Amino acid sequence: MTLDHPIFTRWPAQYPDRLQLFSAPTPNGVKVGIMLEETSLAYEQHRIDIMADESHAPAFLALNPNGKIPAIYDPDGPNGTSLALFESGAILLYLADKTGQFISAELSLETVLPGSFGYDEFWATLYGFPYASSPNLTVTTKAQQLLIFLLATL
Template sequence: MTELSTHPINNKWPAKDPKLLQLYSFPTPNGVKVSIALEEMGIAYEAHTVTLSDTDVKSLEFLALNPNNKIPAIIDPNGPDGGPIALFESGAILIYLAEKSGKLLGSTAHEKAQIIQWLMFQMGGLGPMFGQLGFFFKFAGSEWEDKRPQQRYIDEARRLLSVLDRTLDGKEWIAGPYSIADIAIGPWVNALDFYGTKAVTGFAEYKNVVTYLDRFMARPAVVKGRQIPPRTP
């Protein structure tokens, strides 16, 4: 990719310190994964608020960074092979940052495989299904007379919570050591509160998940990272 100074993103969200990793995000469950990871790993970065409005995510500047017009995205001026790298997709960014820092991706090949497995569980299951639940329970889909779609995602959310609950039995974190898998899963479990769906999913029944979320939310890097970037620039 081109240097940060000549990248179109810099026209709308100029870097104060172009030597730092640049984060373009918004504090959604997907967005805060990266800010939490950066805080946990101790990587210096600069955060830019990219709202979910079309004027931001569908701007030519942002599309030049992420053609899929979704947050988060990053530019690391100190990328592999001595050059800058631009990345989108939160799961890909988490793996990149873990490998860059040497943190939160396990200490053995076995642990790494397990961590990536549970990261993919969040990316392919927990996030999309919980997001659909939010649409059909809190947002526009809640107004539909046909409640079958809503019930589908309530049932699927309960199934996924059951998977988490069984896996967490007797464990502190999902894949052994605290990892990027937990950073991916925690914000989405917490999203059930924002969607107002804890009661309908029977969240309190999943005791292992409840205590897991409490542990996650109490981490200092999580507390800080959930507020980055601010909702208003």
């Protein structure tokens, strides 16, 4: 299996069939690693040196345009397609839904308000509405994107 994403030019995967975690040993950075350990999902960790500004390297920005850790690349995402995801809350929710652990049976990705936890790009792709990925999005732009989603689905 070959992973086709720019992130792997800088941080190659030794185990391309595993979920790939890009993070750093910070309070926010370890949350996803803890979740992966608790759910027993196979993963490969890539340390991002935020002090050396690696989170703003072009390869990392291709994975997370916000330039923040953590981020993941799941080669076995929804419907068997790969998924790049960032923002710790979005990742934790995704992993809970993927494994069926640490989440109520009444909750799932479909029942949580789309756009929350930085999950906007996933929902935009899923429902086919425009998404502008930029670290400089204003609150107004984000609100407009959420409104477009709500109007399209109600």
